[in-house]
Amino acid sequence: MRLKLEARPEPSRLMGYLSPLLAALLTIVAGFVLFTVLGKNPLQAFHTFFIHPIRDLNGVAELLLKASPLMLIGVGLACGYRANVWNIGAEGQLTLGAICAGGVALAYHGEESKLLLAPMFFAGALGGMLWSAIPALLRTRFNTNEILVSLMLVYVAGLLLSWLVHGPWRDPDGFNFPQSKQFSDGALYPILVEGTRLNLGFPIALAVVAMGYVFLNRSFLGFQLRVAGLAPAAARYAGFNASRMVWLGMLIGGACAGIAGMGEVAGPIGQLLPSVSPGYGFAAIIVAFVGRLHPVGILLASLLMSLLYLGGEAAQMGLALPSAITGLFQGLLLFFLLGSDVFINYRLRAVRPAVTPAAAALPV
């Protein structure tokens, strides 16, 4: 008897939903093994990693605060991914969003009215779109691979931000630290729950997720994106404009990432620093896939991913583990998800070694 992977006659819907749960479970099991090997008490480690961070209101607020950019970017990326537009440069688009929104905040430094948030919001979205327009243009004009271009632009964006905070936008009263002035009150998202850092960015992210749901599942434009992703020849046959789909997929992803970047500098950070994101743009790719490119799934996946960030921080403090632990768990999750996804299209079957048909009927 041996096991054989056999193609399913049609993809399993059930496995499509089960696969992320299975992946999460396997991640926990692997984490258990990992903690044991590192010589930590696994139960205590798990408590530190997954329970401790959300034990009180402040913890839950932090969870939602970190989930906000993840769901925002995840939904934006999903729009592109549905159309086979592989934008993996959301981190750079986030950075550009932060730069543009931060530029507005600095230009109107001292402004106390919250109305300043509106131009910052649009500047953030535009910045992200601008950055994602580069790969879109190169792909539609010269058939350049958008995966490479969008990824490389992440580092360009990072250097641009670094130059700004080291140079022209450096706070003159900042003791030469590479950072901008602290934004004035008008440039900061209002806090939702007193005593926590949870701010207006969270309801905005939720609203974008809801809009993403309507767009992807109810709108004709979303339908066109899905057709372009599933069957490009059918999209051409039906008269959908292929380069418009690329532009749309890229720009939506860029806008969402830019808004997330604006949310970071107008939220927990409150100024421009050499780095404005702990890799939200990359983690959101995992969020989008764990969430099955579906807005509701992405909402749930962003909470899980956010917990991994918090757990990683808690593990650094409570268990004296290196910060790489966060990336490690993210990687495990993606790895197990891709592994489980095989079972959407295949199933395991036990096969007995076949009796040679000829042997049974040999002439005596």
Added chain:
Amino acid sequence: MSGVVPRIELRAITKRYPSVVANSDVSLTAFPGEIHAVLGENGAGKSTLMKVIYGVVKPDAGQVLWEGKPVVVHNPAHARELGIGMVFQHFSLFETLNVVENVALGLSGEPPLRPLAQRIAEVSQKYGLPVDPRRSVHSLSVGERQRVEIIRCLLVNPRLLIMDEPTSVLTPQAVRKLFETLRQLAGEGCTILYISHKLDEIQALCTNATVLRGGRVTGHCDPRKETPQSMARMMIGKDLPHPQRVAGTPGEARLVLADLTQKSPDPFGVRLDDVNLTVHAGEIVGIAGVSGNGQQELLSAISGEVPVRDRKAVVLCGVNAGRMRPGKRRRLGFCFVPEERLGRGAVPQMSLADNALLTAHRYGYVRRGLIRFAKIAAFAQTCIAEFAVKCGGPQAEAGSLSGGNLQKFIVGREILLKPKVLVVAQPTWGVDVGAAAFIRQKILDLRNDGVAILVLSEELDELFEVSDRLAVLAKGKLSPVKAIRDTNVEEIGVWMSGMWPGAAGAAPAHVSERHAPQA
């Protein structure tokens, strides 16, 4: 033939796939020198059975006897060692290599090319299969490519040759040449398994037939003693239906191609050369020809998937449409059924309702950017009911339908959009006989309602059944258009190789008008 050992004997072969039983308890015996037909509709299990013999597919049960001894054919290389050759329906040749190089790739080791070219020339001489070993494959016609595949098999002196639907890509004249070669081979003692669903060919060639339906053997017969009707009954379980046509009067010109010249975006594609054609309201114009002679290029130039530089080269309902994209052309009343159902005519992973939306969205199924789900599902339901599509309803995935049912749905969708001009490519390709007759009837009905229809097909019988006028597309050039009553299969067959009167380099065999008279 008692006493003679059968060349090949299959005993109770069964092969199951996850969703279908391809062969169930199939037995077949063929003797040396016999041309044995394996007859059946698409999906009857012919190809699976042949793949079992050739070692591509392992049977779940049953046994194969080769010259009286039980064998397990492990893989195609093993099959070739035994002396089994197979010519597939879809060729496996590298376009950028020449004939010798392609043949060498199929042989074991690294045969020196010069003697091999010599051998190829000898074999091609002996069996009347002219082909130049030094030519690049991309410059060969489909018929010539088939010859390369056959020669490749003959080089190893096979004792069993399997031919999978070999004539679907050939002109009637080329079919006759092929039959001569096959008879010569059989005369030398080679056994030939001939897979087809074309009854007249099997009657002309084969001395024995095994008929399959739904994966089971439904009969053995001697085709020479049967009528096409009796064999059709064995093959499809009932009589062949025939579409009805009535005389009609064509109206105004709806689709005009004027000096359409277009380079193919595919480096191995065919350049359209000065194509002129007019299709009137209420008539069906057929275009015959073997695929790969500019059919894809012509279709995408008409549909707008590859727009044309000259806006006057394509005129739809009086509007210069050459530069328009597909969406704009559809707004003029243009509908189109492409050759590829999955991935072009329909998205396999989407529901039938979504697939209806694919081209129906212009007709009020989208409001303020949002899809009207109930309305489009109702449209899909109408299509399913009117065109007798067997499926689980509007929410069934397109990919879960059989080829024939999906084709009925796509044709139905385009017809229900009330086109002024309908272009249909290979309307019944890979479709079972019953569904094919149904689709042809619907196309004829649409013509009677005054729609201008253009049909491209490789099946000459089909074109003669539905068309009012007929032309041939060969090497990117369009032949004169002839009324169906003024021509015949023989003449169209000659034209399919590009030899029509007035064609460059062709000796005019008949004198005919440049354009057929229009009624």
